[in-house]
Amino acid sequence: MLDPSPARTVARATGAARQSTVRESNLGLALATICAAPSPPSRATVAAEAGITRSTASRLVDELVGSGLVDEGVARLAGPGRPATPLLPAARVCALGLQVNAAHVAVRMINLRGEVLAESRSEPDLVGSHPDEGLQLLAGHVRRVLDQGPAGARLLGAGLALPGVVDAAGTRLLKAPNLGWTEVDPRAGLAPVLAGIPLSVANEANLAAHAFAQPTPGRRSAHAHFVYLSGEIGIGGAVVTDHQVQEGSHGFAGEIGHVTYLPGGDPCPCGSSGCLERYAGRLAMTTRAGLPPSTTLVELGRLARHGHEGSSRALALAAEALGVVLSGAINLLDLPTVVLGGEIGDLAEDLAPVLTQTLQERVMASPWMTIQVTRDRDDVAGATGAALRQLSQVVQNPSAYVAA
Amino acid sequence: MLDPSPARTVARATGAARQSTVRESNLGLALATICAAPSPPSRATVAAEAGITRSTASRLVDELVGSGLVDEGVARLAGPGRPATPLLPAARVCALGLQVNAAHVAVRMINLRGEVLAESRSEPDLVGSHPDEGLQLLAGHVRRVLDQGPAGARLLGAGLALPGVVDAAGTRLLKAPNLGWTEVDPRAGLAPVLAGIPLSVANEANLAAHAFAQPTPGRRSAHAHFVYLSGEIGIGGAVVTDHQVQEGSHGFAGEIGHVTYLPGGDPCPCGSSGCLERYAGRLAMTTRAGLPPSTTLVELGRLARHGHEGSSRALALAAEALGVVLSGAINLLDLPTVVLGGEIGDLAEDLAPVLTQTLQERVMASPWMTIQVTRDRDDVAGATGAALRQLSQVVQNPSAYVAA
DNA sequence: CCTGTTCGTTGCGTGCCAAAACTATCGGCA
DNA sequence: TGCCGATAGTTTTGGCACGCAACGAACAGG
DSSP states (O other), rough: OOOOOOOEOOOOOOOOOOOOHHHHHHHHHHHHHHHHHHOOHHHHHHHHHHOOOHHHHHHHHHHHHHHHHEEEOOOOOOOSSSOBBEEEEEEEEEEEEEOOOOOOOOEEEETOOEEEEEEEOOOOOOOOHHHHHHHHHHHHHHHHHHEEETOOOOOEEEEEEEEEEEEESSSSSEEEETEEEEEOOOHHHHHHHTTTTTTTEHHHHHHHHHHHHHHTTOOSOOOOOOEEEEEESSSEEEEEEEEOOOOOSOOOOOOGGGBBSSTTBBTTTTOOBBBOOOHHSSSHHHHHHHTTTOOOOHHHHHHTTOOOOHHHHHHHHHHHHHHHHHHHHHHHOOOOEEEEEEEEGGGGHHHHHHHHHHHHHTTTTGGGGGEEEEEEEOOTHHHHHHHHHHHHHHHOHHHHHHHH | OOESSSSOHHHHHHOOOOOOHHHHHHHHHHHHHHHHHHSSHHHHHHHHTTOOHHHHHHHHHHHHHTTTTTEESOOOOOOSSSSSSSEEOSSSEEEEEEEEEEEEEEEEETTTTTTEEEEEEEEOOOOOHHHHHHHHHHHHHHHHHHHHHHHTTTEEEEEEEEEEEEOTTTSSSEEEEETTTTEOHHHHHHHHTTTOEEEEEEEEEHHHHHHSSSSSSTOESSSOOEEEEEEESEEEEEETTEEOOOOSSSOOOOOOGGGGGSTSSSSTTTBBSTTHHHHHHHHHHHHHTOOTTTTTTHHHHHHTTTTTTHOOOHHHHHHHHHHHHHHHHHHHHHHHHHHEEEEEGHHHHHHHHHHHHHOOOOOGGGGGGGOEEEEEEOTTTTHHHHHHHHHHHHHHOOOHHHOO
8 A cells, every 4th residue: 555665757848949840839829829810810910910920820821821721801900001811720620528427417518719610409318327328418519510610611520528437548438426327438439420520538527627618619718717516406516726737647637526524424326435525516595495306506595595494505505515625726836716507507697695704714824815707608618628628729720730 | 705707808819930949949959859869869869869861950950059058978889880979968068956845954056967966865854833934944955955065056036935925937935834834935035045046836735746747857757647636745746638737717727636636625825625634744643643743644554464454544534534535536637647745645556555545436537547546756846846837938938948 | 092001911031949860988799 | 909889969951930120001081
């Protein structure tokens, strides 16, 4: 158990730089600049924004336009001097985002501009279901979205968001307690409808957090560091530092629902006890409030505001539990923002007072920092994030796309 | 409290690449390769290891030798073919690491090879002391180390490790509960003895974790992802992902001692209650065991092994508390290794059974990962890390040094 | 119609690395 | 002793990226 050996050492993995590296880096910078711009920039604006000369920017943009990653607008940008050609991320370059959780199945097609080109969704009850059921439902949505989508669309890839532990390679779901799925490889079942589009799987909350950190491809939100909490029947989470989702060494990071709130508390199907999910998960809250398990959190919040005792108690306990666990994350990682997403986002305003109070008390550095509690309004954030992550990879390194 | 505004966006901060960027990057790569090599490499070995051509490697190494960052060995490397000149990180390029905590004051001079050139330390009791007392003691050690150190030493900088919350700029200690210091700027007091050497301040556990992740400048340990726990009177910590210490958005990250173990538990001077430190800190453990506060943890461990009831109970409770809090960190961040440093490292073998068991039970992904508990044997790891961090900056970007 | 302004392009120079040829210096072997 | 193979390190040539500066293009306003 205890490893007495001194740490062995390994060489550093950073690669050598060459001229082509400069090109690749600047090509990515140019594309990211165009994607991040609040309004379509000209070549000159890209140059100024990116800190390169106009000649170089022009060469880079020409290459991006040539490869189809950037569109040139038709209307010229007026003003004194020669009118400029506006540049926009390509509308036809897009990716699919898929999502299955216990209450939502959704598929979105999103393009490089961050526009949703097509969408299909349903709200089945997949608690304790067989994987095939959910995957077939999902396949139907994929078909509809592919039909709805524009004809000339160029699909880069697809991502699937699942509420559970996914292996490091992004191929297999190991365990999704609330769906009741174990060891599922969704790629085989979806391959027919995806028609050759590569699919990568990831944890739903991690993808939702990605979408919150980078709301459109290449654009970074004002929140660089935050802890994301995705509350449905269970609770998932993610830690984002410097706009990047922390994946951990195997890709298992983000299981905040199974962080202990109360040692020796309610036993949890995961094998532990006192997990946050047993106090702030939907099922736990409705049960505690004496409501039927199908009650939504919106409904529970409404009842609490109208004086329903059980709901109020359940809410207060959830807020306390969230405060204790989130303060732990903040103490450990100095995260100034808490984002409530998924269904629990609907309770944000009800939870905020107790939650904020608890955070103030329990975060050691609270006198020197302000902690913000905010919410994510995207109700299929997992699907959004799954598509955006595919697109981000291209923005990061357009050379790979240009070559292909 | 609740922020309703949608996330505003900011442009990406990555800079433009040019030819000089390639040079800088490869110069850093060459130096890092030399530093990370298990035995002094030749120019040809550097080229092979770094993935660049011999001609380029030669030019880079020549520049490093010329600037004094790399030494050429005198003895040739024998074997078939032309003998090679061995390359070593410069022995005379070094940095100072300073440390003050409640029980240890230490100063180390470490060079680019990771060798300790000089050291001076003492073990005063600074609990509730005045900052001037500790800083004057420290200044004495600095003087002694500067005297002891080799004559031609080229000092790059100095780092100071403190057991508390340090501001983002690395200039001021905001709060160190166990020393009883608040709002201290150590740079003014130390400026006379440091004679122009720039000083940067940081949290002790963060620096200790840095030293564990990168045991000598430019070399990376086998542990890329881990949570570090530095246990003295209080408990500090750090999270390391991909060999990098997580600093957080203000540099406050790592306050694992004030993560809640038991909501509503023992009140803590930090204003919260049930903090880990109240169960696994030295003071908490000795008090609980019915021993005088000056008892060391080694002593407590010895007593527990010899059947002392109170000590055994205190140990078991500490292990349980550590297990609960660390499992939370692992669930959140997927960290396969726990490192026990500082005085609590002496208890590693006593804590490991219960700790490992608790981690197995409480970490959701434990069936798919092995969690290793190990220890850091450096008893002034804060000072070591403070010096190493200074040196790492040069290895990262030698161009800045070459120019100066 | 002229002028000032900004956009975008073109040609040239510089700096860096890759590739390959070349030189230096060993060990081994007849 | 002298030759050969092997490896280290250097030199030369070429290619490719960007910066710089000058130029042409296309507008707005007087």
